[in-house]
Amino acid sequence: MKAYLDCIPCFIRQSLDAAKHATQDFHIHKQVLREVLRLTSDLDLNQNPPKIGQLIHRLVRELTGVKDPYSKVKKQFNTASLKLYPKMRQLIIESDDPLDTAIRLAIAGNIIDFGVNGALQESDIEKAISECLAADFTDEQFNAFRQEINDAKEILYIADNAGEIVFDRLLIEQLPTEIVTAAVRGSPVINDATIEDATNTGLSRIVEVITNGSDAPGTVLESCSEYFRYRFGKADLVIAKGQGNYETLSDVKKNIFFLLKVKCPVIAGSIGCKVGEMILRKTKAFIGEKENARI
């Protein structure tokens, strides 16, 4: 999906948040703000939001001289989520429908998104868990998802954020792990998960983890490594977590299921739902072999 004008004020706030995470120097915060305002005033808006985010966060890193502004936050939320892991795993195992519970928890973890909420607290996670366990899905495609998992030969699970990746691990544990590969970002951007987070949260011990080779807060395919694109092409089922992956992959002709919590009005408008809702939905951009046969 393309960026909306409404994305711009949000990017400005995001860049200031990132600068504050990188340094306490007010003069650098101001410089970042001014340069990002300048950059966005001339920006091509016919790009998807993570492409713009990629440019902005490169600028923030350049101006602050800090390669990973959210390093501390990522560690903090990995640790907080790992603390919840045993309780959540128990909840899944003991539930009537473990896959359903694991999907709900994976979506709950999507609350850990510093691109949307720079003031997120650890206490917000438990609140999100309770809500996601109780809430109804919007246009839920659970049966189709279960069927596709059973039919798949190779699943690519594209993770989103640090901390959240612990919740992804819980869902991945309910999938046929021998055919699952998890993908993380190639290098730091906002609090998006990188290989370090996959290692630190034990995901790498369960499935193969690859990086996408990119520093975009989403899956901008032309910015990803050739190897990632090869693996993306080879997978017959892609599970894409979170808003950034939705924004970059919603128009790609590929068999993708999107799992996310909708956290902004722009995405809500694109999906046709309300802010706060849980989404488990097969992409509309793809017509698979079965669907093709019917036409």
Add this chain to the structure above:
Amino acid sequence: MKAYLDCIPCFIRQSLDAAKHATQDFHIHKQVLREVLRLTSDLDLNQNPPKIGQLIHRLVRELTGVKDPYSKVKKQFNTASLKLYPKMRQLIIESDDPLDTAIRLAIAGNIIDFGVNGALQESDIEKAISECLAADFTDEQFNAFRQEINDAKEILYIADNAGEIVFDRLLIEQLPTEIVTAAVRGSPVINDATIEDATNTGLSRIVEVITNGSDAPGTVLESCSEYFRYRFGKADLVIAKGQGNYETLSDVKKNIFFLLKVKCPVIAGSIGCKVGEMILRKTKAFIGEKENARI
């Protein structure tokens, strides 16, 4: 108070909101956004937020060619508030402490602020009324306020927004109206009340209403008319409603009581309270005759 860097993303959003209120033309929205980004990238931040707001909204009016983008919204919220007026007046008259109830309602009306919330619905007003009637004040200075009203020879009540002005009327009716003058903005900016709103909501029938001669969303004294400044100087008690008036008058050495609902983290930080709280507070910038005598 000076603007904070955090005000800037909010101004960008506000300008886009204003452009959307002015026209449905996407190209004009985009042009407004680009020009406001350019303007703010070079802005002197040592100004109070309404001074910046003044510049930005002048630019929006110039680029859209619409003199009063919030005209419809202002009429809508005047009408909605007038519908609630009889019920609220009854509530005040029948309450144990009419002045306390009227103050709470006046603060509830401060929710009608399109500078902060461009998605405000009429239903939000009744919710704000219930909340303000039940909530505790932060550092409430009710007794001092009552005393000053009794002692005052000339009260200047600086209103904030359209719609809200109906709630101000309820409070003004509890004051000694013969010594009260109400002030509104000199010309349209966001949904701030102008003379038209004072007339349409009946405020002009109760007290003298003057305009401040300015198009700033607050009381930028140097931008106000000479006559307004004269009246401001002459009043021995000023009641200033809302965030914009707080932002512009909090450092002015004058006997001012601020009445507002805190709607943004920057103001909350300046006041030392949480977002959502109700404030009735005497300015800290002023030392009056009595206080002077004690020193």
